[in-house]
Amino acid sequence: MMTKDQYIESLKKLNFNLYVFGEKVENPTENPIMRPSLNSFAATYELAEDPQYEDLMTATSHLTGHKINRFTHMHQSTDDLVKKVKMQRLLGQKTAACFQRCVGMDAMNAVYSSTFEIDEACGTKYHENFVKFLTRVQDEDLGVDGAMTDVKGDRSLSPSQQADPDLFLHVVERTADGVYVTGAKAHQTGYINSHEVLVMPTIAMREGDEDYAISFAVPTDSDGITLIYGRQSCDTRKIEEYNDIDVGNKVYGGHEVLVIFDHVFVPNDRIFLNGEIKFAGMIVERFAGYHRQSYGGCKVGVGDVLIGATALAGDMAGSAKASHVKDKLIEMTHLNETLYCCGIACSSQGTKTKSGNYLIDLLLANVCKQNVTRFPYEIARLAQDLAGGLMVTLPSEADYRNPKLHDYIDKYCRGVASVPTEDRMRVLRLIENMTMGTAAVGYLPESMHGAGSPQAQRIMIARQSNLEMKKELAKKIARID
Ligand code: SF4
Ligand code: FE
DSSP, X not given: OXXXXXXXXXXXXOOOOEEEXXXXXXXXXXXXXXXXXHXXXXXXXXXXXXXXXXXXXXXXXXXXXXXXXXXXXXXXXXXXXHHHHHHHHHHHHHHSSOOOTHXXXXXXXXXXXXXXXXXXXXOOOHHHHHXXXXXXXXXXXXXXXXXXXXXXXXXXXXXXXXXXXXXXXXXXXXXXXXXXXXXXXXXXXXXXXXXXXXXXXXXXXXXXXXXXXXXXXXXXXXXXXXXXXXXXXXXXXXXXXXXXXXXXXXXXXXXXXXXXEEEEEEEGGGEEEESOGGGHHHHHHHHHHXXXXXXXXXXXXXXXXXXXXXXXXXXXXXXXXXXXXXXXXXXXXXXXXXXXXXXXXXXXXXXEOTTSOEEOOHHHXXXXXXHHTTHHHHHHHHHHHHHOTHHHHOOOHXXXXXXXXXXHHHHHTOOSTTSXXXXXXXXXXXXXXHHHSHHHHHHTHHHHHTTSOHHHHHHHHHHHSOHHHHHHHHHHHHTOO
């Protein structure tokens, strides 16, 4: 396995065509806007080095028998699925941000089982291709970004019916050695912190969509790929002169990138689906299922930090003993642990796929994610309720550092006399960051739309709900023939 430092060094060798704020970025690992997200991703390496987290952070490869990072593991049991969620909660607690590496883990587990079944039905060799790729990922401890979401254009039209053929990523040229692809993948979490990108189709496909039913992996800095970094609320606070207190979470963060593929070459042995339209939906459903499970871990860990920050804000304001404050903290905990229950439940009820790795219970994973589209918003609302208006009206750090203003701010922004004002500012800025700033991107809209928007879960819940069986139960009790 790579150490944290080896991982960061390995990223420096990547040669991205990356832009932010209209400028090309030469050293993303040193860029102050980007560095916090690298630190979060690097935590997946750092914690794996720590013996106290060995059981959660590492696993034994079923391919080689080697000790590997759990983020590259194919889940071999329901216990592995449960440990995955616990690992994600741990990392959420340590970073209070999106640590990004789960997307690849979820994509690899989905493609692993799907390619096995595609080969069985179609006589293809995708699973062999994928196992070769996976073995390298495990042995070299690579970061992999799973790329599913196409930009999709007109939602009422299928991929091949779009006015612009590139709105879903597709094959534009076929040669004896491989294929060339063009299109874009949106909202790509962790892309510039990853060595490889594993591309999957974004929806179930119909006849005529064959060129769009494509899955493959290529290095993230392949020729023909252009990256545009997504800006986040309050991101430029990171490049202000005083950028300690006001950023809230200074060390960690997350990022998303618009990834544009312009005639990118994919060699034959890196292709995992190529025209088999009826299997596109299987990959989508399994990837989405795994990532909906993931949120029952990562968002819970981030929620733990927000609950802690809210409780601290109460202590610092002298309101901790008020019964409504205690009750709101209980409510936040109840909501957060409900998400964890869902993450653990869909894991413990997982089943073995034909390929041998384990898949979560899809109904419970979709229920998990549906709750995630709601509860973090309520937790954030309660955090803002208890934090008070000062969270958004506090003077800036620059004012606090100005000798003419420092003592005024120190005096008038203080709560409990024994607590330094600066500590109070730090906690309130952290709550601001997590509910409205850069970290809110990961905690709120990503809870809504990541791993699929709420309606996507409702479609899956409808499909898995087995209403006919339930009608039969009712008929029997009501004594209806
Ligand atoms: Fe992992 Fe959560 Fe980020 Fe998805 S949102 S990559 S599950 S930390
Ligand atoms: Fe996500």
